[in-house]
Amino acid sequence: MSHQPTDSFVEKVRNETQSYIEDLLARVGQLEASLASCRQQRTELEEQLDRLAVQLKGSERRAERERDEKEKLLRRVAGIEEQNREVSDRYAEVARRNNDLASLYVASYQLHGSLERAEILAAIREIIINLIGSEEFAILTRDPEADDLELLTSFGLDADDWRPDPRLRALLDEGEIKIFDQDGPDSLVAAIPLVVGHRVTGLIALYSLLPQKEGLLGDLDRELCSLLSRQAASAIYCTRLQEHRPAATAPLP
C-alpha cells in the first residue's frame, strides 16, 4: 500500500497550517505592536489632556480675574459718572443761586440809588415788573392820622376807581408778607408790608402775575418780596426825610 498522496496532503496541510500560523503570529505581532503604539499614543494623549486641563484651569482663573477687574472698573466708572452728575448738579445750583443773588443785588442797588421819591417809586415799579413779574400792583402808604391806607402809586390798575380792600388793612396790621394762591381776596397774589424798624409804614399789593409765571411766586420772588418789605420801606422813608428835612440827608462835607 502506498502512503504518498496522504503524506503529501498532510505535508501540504502541515505547511499551510504552519504558514497560516506564521501569518497569524505575524499578524498578532503586528497587532501587538499596533496595540503598544496605541497605548503609547493614549498615554501621550492623556498627558497632553492633562496639560491642556492645567492650561484651561489657568485660563479660567485669568478670565475670572479679568472679569473681576472689569467689574471693578465698571463700578469705578459708574462712581465717577455719579460724581460728575453731582458736580454738574451742584454747579447748576450754584450758578442759579449766583444769578438769584444778582437779582437781589440789582434790586437793592436800585432802591438805594436815589433820595427822590419819584425815582424810588419808579425803581420799585421796575423791580416788581421786571424782576418779580407782576403788572398789576399798588404801593400804599399808611396815613398815621387817619390810620388808613393811601395810594402812593399803582400800575395796571385804575387808580381813580381803586379802593383798598378792608382785608388789606387787616394784613397791614399783621405786618407779615402774605402769599396767596390764585384764590386770594380780589385776586390778590401777595401783600408785602413795608416795615421800617418795627413799624409798618405801608404795603405793596400784587394783584396778578404775568402769564408766563403761571400764577406762582418762586423762591427768588419771595426773597425779592422780603427785600422790598424792608429796603423799599427804608427807601421811601428816606425820600420823606429828604422832602421834609433836606439838611438831614445832605452829603457830608
Next chain:
Amino acid sequence: MSRKKILLVDDSATTLFMEEMLLGKDYDLLKAQNGHEALSAAIDYRPDLILLDVIMPGMTGFEVCRQLRQQETTAEIPVIMVTTRGEAPNMERGFTEGCTDYLTKPIDTLELVSKVRSCLQG
C-alpha cells in the same frame, strides 16, 4: 481776540443793570433807553447782538427791529427780544418783524446767558 459787542436796549434802568451784571464780564456792552437811541447806536457801533425790549415809550421794539432789518448795515445783526409779553401772538409778531430769538421777563438769567452765547456763536 476782541470781545463781542452787545447793544442793550430797555427803558428800565433795572433791566439794563441786570443785563449788564450778567453779561459785562464777557462782552463789551452799549446801552440805549429808547428806540431812537437804539437805532443810532446800532448804525454807529455795529454790535454783534442786540437785546431789545419790546414795550418802550415812543418807538416799540417791534418797530426798531423792523427798521434794523430794512437797513443794509444792520439787517444781519441778531436781535433777541426781551419782554413781559410772553403770549404766542406777541412772539409771532416778534419773529415776523425779524427777531432772532425771544426772552420773556422776568428774565431767567441762565436762559439769557445761554441764548446770547448761542446767537453769537451762530
